[in-house]
Amino acid sequence: MRSAVIVFPASNCDRDAETALRDITGRAPHMVWHAEGTFPEVDLIVLPGGFSYGDYLRAGAMAAHSPVMREVVARAGRGVPVLGICNGFQVLCEAGLLPGALMRNASLKFVGRDVHVRVETSQSLFTSRYANGAVARMPVAHGDGNYYADDATLDRLEERGQVAFRYCTPDGAVVEAGNPNGARRNIAGIFNETKTVLGLMPHPERVCDPLLGGTDGRAMFEGLVEALT
């Protein structure tokens, strides 16, 4: 499986994504600078976490209009899978590849800790190695992770099975106590309509090795390798 990690100014999880992809796919991903107009053909594009362009204007707003994103949007339109983690999720929403927006955390506090998420469907490239309803522990590190969409959009996402992950308690209950940022309906990650684009606030790439304190993120990359190789 060939992959690419897009690097924006102030991306800070690009190397984590690189390490996870290299270890699990057995091939080093292309690291693509944001100013590049194009990059080699790949099977997966990753938009990593960080604070692209210093979060100026809105988180992800500037990155969504960077030169490389025209190419990412075009390839996503052709069905190339795109994974946006944390700031990458914000960029995907700002670029219009995913519906909704990420707002300031309801607590006004930056949240950096492990959370639990329930896998809402295993019917996707990204989640095939998880059981439906499985609970995964992953870290979050964000100030703007509060997912917002209007009721009609949320209903449509749910009807079409586009909710990928919801924040939950360790035993899988989707309740307010498990929600770190105020996201509507506890949404931690969503797919586009064809489920070839996934955006999520938690960091699966940071829990791919026991040395990092967990391996619950590994199944996402293993599932991608299985589907895309």
Place this chain on the structure above:
Amino acid sequence: MKARVHVTLKQGVLDPQGTAIQGALAHLGFEGVGDVRQGKLIEIDLQESDPARGRAQVEEMCRRLLANTVIENYAIEVMS
């Protein structure tokens, strides 16, 4: 000419920063302060001298970048 763009969160969208300001005003002893909403002010110098064309340009800027219309409203003020 100069244009000013006011970007505000839509009504009904939670504004935690506005809520924090409201709390701080209460702590300072200001009475009678209701809902507080926080927004952004963006000032833009334009080469354009025709107000209608200038406004149309800024409208396009708002739609494409300056405001996220999922959660934000914008108001444009054009000053010659």
